[in-house]
Amino acid sequence: MTAEFDPTMSPAAGDAEKAPTPKAKRARGEFLFFALRSKKFVVSVSILLFLILLAIFGPMIDTNDPLALGDLPMRQPTLDPGNWFGTTYFGEDVFAQFVNGLRASFFVGLLGGGLGALIGMMVGFVAGYRGGWIDEVLNMVTNVFLVIPTLAVLLVITSYLQARGVMFEAIFIGATSWPWAARAIRAQTFSLRSRDFIDLAKLSGRSGPKVIVFEIAPNMSSYLFLTYILLFGGAILIAASLDFIGLGPTGGMSLGLMMYNAVTWAALQLGVWWWFIPPGIGIIAAVGSLYVMNVGLDEIFNPKLRDI
Amino acid sequence: MLSLNRISKTYKTGTFGGKDLVAVRDVSFDINPGEVISLIGESGSGKTTVGKMVLKLIDITKGSITLDGVDVAHKQGAELKTYYRHVQGVFQDPFSSYNPIFKADRVFSLIRSEFFADMPRAEWDAKVDGVLRSVTLEPNQVLNKYPHQLSGGQLQRLLVARALLLDLKILIADEIISMLDASTRIDVLNLLADLKSRGLGILFITHDLSLGNYISEKTVILRRGSVVEMGATDKVFGNPTHPYTRMLISSVPQLHKKWAQIEQELPAPIAGRGGCLFHEAYPLAGRTPDRPIDEPTLARVEDDHYVGCFELDSEKASQVA
Numbered sequence: 001m002t003a004e005f006d007p008t009m010s011p012a013a014g015d016a017e018k019a020p021t022p023k024a025k026r027a028r029g030e031f032l033f034f035a036l037r038s039k040k041f042v043v044s045v046s047i048l049l050f051l052i053l054l055a056i057f058g059p060m061i062d063t064n065d066p067l068a069l070g071d072l073p074m075r076q077p078t079l080d081p082g083n084w085f086g087t088t089y090f091g092e093d094v095f096a097q098f099v100n101g102l103r104a105s106f107f108v109g110l111l112g113g114g115l116g117a118l119i120g121m122m123v124g125f126v127a128g129y130r131g132g133w134i135d136e137v138l139n140m141v142t143n144v145f146l147v148i149p150t151l152a153v154l155l156v157i158t159s160y161l162q163a164r165g166v167m168f169e170a171i172f173i174g175a176t177s178w179p180w181a182a183r184a185i186r187a188q189t190f191s192l193r194s195r196d197f198i199d200l201a202k203l204s205g206r207s208g209p210k211v212i213v214f215e216i217a218p219n220m221s222s223y224l225f226l227t228y229i230l231l232f233g234g235a236i237l238i239a240a241s242l243d244f245i246g247l248g249p250t251g252g253m254s255l256g257l258m259m260y261n262a263v264t265w266a267a268l269q270l271g272v273w274w275w276f277i278p279p280g281i282g283i284i285a286a287v288g289s290l291y292v293m294n295v296g297l298d299e300i301f302n303p304k305l306r307d308i
Numbered sequence: 309m310l311s312l313n314r315i316s317k318t319y320k321t322g323t324f325g326g327k328d329l330v331a332v333r334d335v336s337f338d339i340n341p342g343e344v345i346s347l348i349g350e351s352g353s354g355k356t357t358v359g360k361m362v363l364k365l366i367d368i369t370k371g372s373i374t375l376d377g378v379d380v381a382h383k384q385g386a387e388l389k390t391y392y393r394h395v396q397g398v399f400q401d402p403f404s405s406y407n408p409i410f411k412a413d414r415v416f417s418l419i420r421s422e423f424f425a426d427m428p429r430a431e432w433d434a435k436v437d438g439v440l441r442s443v444t445l446e447p448n449q450v451l452n453k454y455p456h457q458l459s460g461g462q463l464q465r466l467l468v469a470r471a472l473l474l475d476l477k478i479l480i481a482d483e484i485i486s487m488l489d490a491s492t493r494i495d496v497l498n499l500l501a502d503l504k505s506r507g508l509g510i511l512f513i514t515h516d517l518s519l520g521n522y523i524s525e526k527t528v529i530l531r532r533g534s535v536v537e538m539g540a541t542d543k544v545f546g547n548p549t550h551p552y553t554r555m556l557i558s559s560v561p562q563l564h565k566k567w568a569q570i571e572q573e574l575p576a577p578i579a580g581r582g583g584c585l586f587h588e589a590y591p592l593a594g595r596t597p598d599r600p601i602d603e604p605t606l607a608r609v610e611d612d613h614y615v616g617c618f619e620l621d622s623e624k625a626s627q628v629a
Contacts, residue, residue, distance in 0.1 A: 196405040199365050200415065200467075203397055205389040205422035218409055 034300045041296030044289035051286055055106050058099025066097040066253045077274050086274040089265045094258075098278045101255040105236050105286060108170045108254075112235030115174025117228040120181030125212045127182070128189025139186070146179040150238075154247050163250045169242065173235045181227050188223065192216050222301035226294055233290030240283045255279040310339040310362065310395065310478045310509060315371035317357050317533075331357045332533045334371070337526070339478055339509040344500065346512040346520030346541070348556070349530035355513045356400075358530070359482045362511065363397045364388065375478075393423065396471035400483035402463035406455035412463065413451050415470045423474060439469040443499055461492030468499060479503065482513045497523060517560050521545055526612075529553055535606060539613030549615040 035041050064082050070091030077086040077094075085094035127138035154172065158164065192198065193216065201215045217224065242248050243256025244263075262268070262276035299305040317332040332354040339345055349355040360366040362373060364380065373380050375394065383391050399405050406412055416436055424432060440447045443465040450462055458466070464484055471479055481500065485493045501523060504510055514520050520527055521541060528538040529552070537550045548554045606614040 196399040196401055197407045199360075199363075199397075199399065200405055201407075201418060202365060203363060203392055204415070204418040205392055206418065215407055219407070 031300060035296075038296045038299055040292050041300060044293035044296060047285055047289040048293065051102060051282070051289075052106060054099055055102040059096070059103065062093065062096045062099060064093040064096040066092060066100045068092065074270065074272050085278050086272075088261070088275055089267070089270070089272065094274055094278060097253050097258050098255070098282060100253045101258055101279060102282055102286075104166050104249070104252060104254040105239060105256075105283070107166055108173065108239040109232045109236040109286075109290075111167070111170035112173035112177065112239065113228060113232035115171060116177040116231040116235065117181060117224070118178075119174065120178035120227065120231075121185055121217075121224065123178065123182040124185025125189055125216065128186040129193050129208065129212055129216065131190075131193075135186070138182075142179045142182050142186075145176065146183075148176065150176045151247075154242065158247055164248070166249045166252055166254070169239055169249055170235070173238050173242075177231055177234055177238065181231060184227070185220070185224070188220050189216055192219055222297070226297055226301075229290055229294050229297070233287045233294070236283065236290075237287050255282050309341065309376060311374045312336055312338070312358070312362070313372045313374065315358070315361060315373060316369050317354070317361060317366065318369040330533050332361070335528075335530070335533075335535055336371075337528055337535075337538060339511055341477065341509050342504055342507045343526065344504050344510045344512050344524040345526045345528060346514055346524035347528045347530060348514060348517060348520045350515060352532075353530045354533040355515075355530050356482055357533075359397065359480045359511060359513050362478075362480055363395065364391070389422065393474045394477040395480070396474060396476055396478075397480035397482060398464065398467045398471060398484045401487055402460045402467065403455060405467055406463065408455060410454075412453055412455045412458055412466060415466065416473065419470060419473050435473065436469075439472045440466075442472060443469045444495065445469065459492065460488050461495060464488060464492075464496055465499065468496075468503075472503075476508060478509045478511070480511045480513070483515070485519065486514065486516065517545075517556060529556065534616055535614075536616040537614065538606070543610065543613040547610075547613070549613075553615075 062082060062084070070087055070093065072087055073089055073091040075083060075087040075091075077084060082093055082095070085098055088094060088097075123138050123142060127135040127142075153176070157172070161168070189212075198211060198215055201211050206214070239248065239254065240256035240259070243254050244260050246260055248254055248257050248260070256279070258279040259276055262272070262279075267273075267275040312335055314334050314336050315332065316330070316334055319329040319331060321327045321329050335354075335358055337345060347355045347358060357366060361368050364383070368381060375391065380391055407414065413436075420427065420432055424435075427435075436451075437447050440450065445462060445465050450458060450466060455463060467484075468479075485496050488496060497519065500510055500512065504523075512520065512524055524541050526539065527541045527544045529536050529544065529550070531552050537544055537548065537553045544553065545557065548557050606616055608614055
C-alpha cells in the first residue's frame with residue numbers, strides 16, 4: 001500500500017471500526033478485513049478451493065473409470081480428453097485416478113479430522129470441566145492413546161480384515177489422532193471454568209453440558225476451528241502414508257495409493273514421471289495449504305500476531 | 309432463614325490426596341430475612357469459600373447448610389434450581405462475571421430460559437424493566453450493550469438486578485464493591501441497604517471493616533478458616549475481645565492518626581493465657597481441654613457476642629502437625 005497521507009481525506013476506514021455497530025457485525029467485518037489482508041490466508045484458501053472444486057467436479061469431467069485398463073500404456077500427457085495426465089503402466093487414466101484420489105483424500109480428511117476433533121473436544125471439555133477423578137481417568141486414556149503405536153495397531157487390525165474401505169481408514173485415523181487436541185482443549189477449559197461467569201451460569205440453573213456448549217466453547221471457537229483444520233490436514237497426510245505402505249483401502253483410489261502403485265511398478269525407473277508427480281503435488285498442495293491457512297487464521301484471530 | 313451448621317471444607321493435596329488442607333473449619337451462623345451479615349477476613353481466610361459453599365459451587369466436607377430447615381446438600385436438578393430461585397450470588401469482579409463474547413443482558417436471558425421459559429415476551433420485558441429501575445439503572449442505557457461498554461458499577465447493579473428477577477430470599481454478596489471506585493461504591497452499598505429493608509437476607513463478604521460496620525447487623529470475623537469472633541456488629545466493634553479483632557480494628561487507617569500513635573494505644577495482651585476467654589472460664593484453665601477437638605470453639609462473651617479460642621487453635625495446630 002502506497003497511499004499518501006492526505007489531511008483532508010475523511011477517515012472512513014477508522015470510522016467504520018469505531019462506529020457503535022453491534023459487535024457481532026463488526027467482528028465479522030473485522031474478520032473479513034484481516035482475512036483479505038493476510039496473503040497466507042488468501043493464497044492457501046485459493047489453492048484449497050481449487051483442489052476441492054477439482055475433487056468435486058473432476059470425476060464428472062473425466063468420466064473414465066480410474067481402475068479400467070486401457071490399450072495405450074505409459075502414454076505421455078497430451079491435451080486429448082482422458083489423457084491430460086497420461087496413462088499408467090496398465091493404460092489407466094492418471095487424471096481420473098488423480099481427481100478420484102483427491103476426492104477420497106478430502107473425504108478422509110473431512111471425516112477423520114472431524115471424528116478426531118469431535119472425540120478430542122468431548123474428552124477435553126469433560127476432563128477440563130469436571131476435573132477430579134473423571135479428569136484423571138480421561139487424562140490416562142488420552143495419554144495411553146498418545147503413545148499407542150498407530151502403525152502396529154493398524155497392522156494387527158489389517159491382518160484380521162479382508163477388505164478395508166476409505167470409511168474404515170477415516171475412522172481409524174480419527175480414533176487415533178485426537179489425543180493432543182484433547183489435551184490442549186482440556187488445558188483451555190481448565191482456565192476458563194474458574195471464571196466467575198461460569199459460576200454465574202451455574203447459579204442460573206444451567207446444567208454442565210449446557211455450560212460447556214454455551215459458555216466455554218464459544219470463548220474458544222477460533223481455537224476449535226484451528227484444531228479441526230490441523231486435524232483435517234493431518235488426516236490427509238496420515239492417510240497418504242498409510243496408503244503408500246499398502247495399508248490403505250483395498251478397493252477404490254487415493255493419492256497415496258497412486259504413489260504406492262507407481263513405486264511398485266517402478267515408474268521412477270521407467271521414467272513415467274506423470275504417474276507419481278501429480279499425486280505428490282496434490283498431497284503437498286492440500287496439506288501444505290491447510291497448514292498455511294492455519295497459520296494465517298491464527299494471525300487473523302489473534303491480534304498479537306498481526307503485522308501492522 | 310439460611311443456617312450454616314458447623315460447615316468445614318478440606319482440600320486433599322499432595323500425591324494421592326495424602327495431605328489435608330483446611331480451608332474452612334467449623335463455621336456456624338444464621339442469615340435471617342432483612343438482616344445483613346458481614347463476613348470479614350483477610351485474603352485466604354476462607355470467606356469466599358464459605359460463600360461458594362452456600363451457593364453450592366463447592367461441596368461441603370463436613371456440616372450442613374439448611375434453607376428454612378431443609379438440608380440443601382443433596383439438591384440436584386430441579387431441586388437445585390428451586391434453591392437458586394431463593395439463593396443467589398454476586399461476585400467480586402464485575403468484568404469477569406460476564407461472558408465477554410456475549411451482551412451483558414444475556415445474564416437476564418439465561419434466567420428467563422431456565423426459570424421463566426413460559427412467560428410471554430412483553431411481560432418479561434416489563435419485569436426486567438422493573439428490576440432495572442429498582443437498582444436505579446436506566447433500561448435503555450444498559451440493555452443491548454456489551455460488558456466492556458458498561459461501567460463496573462453498572463455491571464454490578466445489573467448482576468443484583470439479575471438476582472432480583474428471581475423470588476430471592478438470600479443474596480451472597482462476595483466483595484461486590486471492592487473493585488468499584490468510591491462514588492459508585494456508595495450507590496451499590498445503599499442498594500444493598502434498600503434490599504435489606506425489603507426483607508432480603510444478605511451475606512456481605514468483605515475484607516473492609518468499615519464497610520461491614522456501615523451496613524451489617526451481625527459480624528463474623530474469619531481467620532485461617534475459623535471464626536475468631538462473631539456477634540452483633542456494635543458489640544464486636546464496640547468490645548473487640550479476640551486479639552486478632554483488636555488488631556484488625558486498630559489497623560483501619562484513621563484520617564487524623566498516625567500508625568505509630570495507634571500502636572502505643574493498642575491494649576496490652578492480657579496476662580496468663582493471652583486473654584482467651586474460654587480458658588479463663590474453663591474450670592481446668594491452663595490445661596489441655598479434655599474435650600473432643602470437634603467441639604465448637606466459641607466462647608460466649610455477652611449476649612449475641614462470641615469469641616473463638618485462639619489458644620485452643622494453636623494447640624490444635626500442634627496436635628495436627
